[in-house]
Amino acid sequence: MRPIRLDSFDVFAAIVRCGGFRAAALERGVSSSALSQSMSTLEDALGIRLLNRTTRSVSPTEAGQRLLERLAPALRDIQLAIAEVDELRDSPSGTLRFNAPAPAVDHLLCPLVFDFMETYRDVKIEIISDASVIDIVEQGFDAGVRFGQQLAQDMIAQPLGPSLRYVIVAAPGYIARQGLPQTPHDLAGHDCIRRRFPGGTLVTWRFAEGGEELEVTPQGRLTVSSAHNELQAALAGRGIAHLLDDYVKPHLRDGRLVELLADFSASLPHWFLYYPNRRLPSAAMRAFLDHMKSFDWNAQS
Numbered sequence: 311m312r313p314i315r316l317d318s319f320d321v322f323a324a325i326v327r328c329g330g331f332r333a334a335a336l337e338r339g340v341s342s343s344a345l346s347q348s349m350s351t352l353e354d355a356l357g358i359r360l361l362n363r364t365t366r367s368v369s370p371t372e373a374g375q376r377l378l379e380r381l382a383p384a385l386r387d388i389q390l391a392i393a394e395v396d397e398l399r400d401s402p403s404g405t406l407r408f409n410a411p412a413p414a415v416d417h418l419l420c421p422l423v424f425d426f427m428e429t430y431r432d433v434k435i436e437i438i439s440d441a442s443v444i445d446i447v448e449q450g451f452d453a454g455v456r457f458g459q460q461l462a463q464d465m466i467a468q469p470l471g472p473s474l475r476y477v478i479v480a481a482p483g484y485i486a487r488q489g490l491p492q493t494p495h496d497l498a499g500h501d502c503i504r505r506r507f508p509g510g511t512l513v514t515w516r517f518a519e520g521g522e523e524l525e526v527t528p529q530g531r532l533t534v535s536s537a538h539n540e541l542q543a544a545l546a547g548r549g550i551a552h553l554l555d556d557y558v559k560p561h562l563r564d565g566r567l568v569e570l571l572a573d574f575s576a577s578l579p580h581w582f583l584y585y586p587n588r589r590l591p592s593a594a595m596r597a598f599l600d601h602m603k604s605f606d607w608n609a610q611s
Contacts, residue, residue: 318352319381320388321345322360326378327450330368337407337450389592402594403432410455411441413537414581417556418471419455421610426601433594442508446586452595453585467582468599472607474578475555478515479567483547491550494519494526494574501549502528503540515552517574524574528552 321334324345328334331342331349338345353360360374370378392404410419415437423435438451446454461467484501491497494517505513512533517524530549534540537557544551544558545566551558561567583602585591591599 314352314355315348318348318355320385321348322352322374323378323381323385324450325349325361325368326370326374327448392592401432402430402592402597404592404594405434405436406453406592406594406598407436407438407451408453408455409438409440409444409446409449409451412439413554413556414455414470415439416537417554417610418581422470422602422605425605426598429601430594430597433597440508446584452592453583453598455581455583457579458582461582461584464587465584466587467584468602470581470583470602473580475575476516476552476578477555477558477562477572477575478550478552478570479544479558479562480550480570481544481547481566482568484544484549485568487547491570494524494571497526497550498529500530501532502530503543503549503551504528504530504533505537505540505552506533506535508535513552516576516578517571518576519574523576 321338324334324338325331328337331345335342335345349361358373359371360377362369362371408419408423419437423437427433427435443456444451444454446452455470458467488500491500494515497515502515507513512527515526515528517526528550532543532548534543537553540551541553541557541561543549544553545561550570558567558569562569583599585595
């Protein structure tokens with residue numbers, strides 16, 4: 311058997327985890343052709359094909375799957391060994407990869423990360439905005455951000471940022487044309503700006519009425535896929551929007567938007583930053599967690 315570079319196994323695992331050469335190349339900051347050459351060299355050295363390649367997908371062969379199952383613990387041990395060596399440095403280094411929905415990225419993760427990078431200049435950060443529920447370990451992330459009820463049991467979770475509050479808003483021009491809803495039930499007669507999750511379901515609007523939770527499926531002519539577009543539509547007077555208050559605070563202050571149904575606001579679940587409990591966090595990750603605990607969220611308002 312020809313000599314094999316150990317990093318070829320990490321390349322193989324990354325290609326399978328990312329579902330293809332292009333995504334793995336983007337993750338690793340190299341070209342797809344470089345990864346393809348590395349895989350060809352590995353397969354030639356082993357004398358067996360590890361990947362099924364088509365124009366649309368890449369998947370492990372039976373031999374590749376069996377090798378990957380045996381490799382995974384070893385690769386985690388190598389990562390742990392590197393993290394332990396990193397302890398001897400004067401300051402943490404390496405790359406941290408985070409996965410979080412866009413609202414959490416915009417209002418929590420970005421301010422926190424920007425402040426962290428000012429102190430820890432040897433740490434690189436990658437943030438992926440994604441609202442789907444994923445396996446962060448399988449996808450190669452150090453941590454993710456989700457609501458508490460979305461977390462797997464084998465994760466360590468820490469509250470991230472202040473408590474959440476959604477607000478119902480509309481532009482003064484829309485209110486002048488269509489009037490004010492007095493209760494959540496009145497929304498049925500209004501043009502609501504709907505938002506659809508990546509999985510296809512519509513975002514429902516939750517209210518508190520008489521000590522009970524009321525859930526409304528908004529009706530309206532416009533449906534968007536992002537909070538930014540929903541905000542744009544509200545500012546343009548296209549209807550009533552349902553947004554995190556972080557998005558609308560400046561527009562409420564300058565009068566471009568008006569809050570509606572404030573007496574019916576419901577309590578919301580908290581964002582959590584979560585990471586695997588079955589491995590020791592790297593020095594960079596532990597520094598990030600410590601920084602998160604001491605971060606002044608009130609200064610961001």
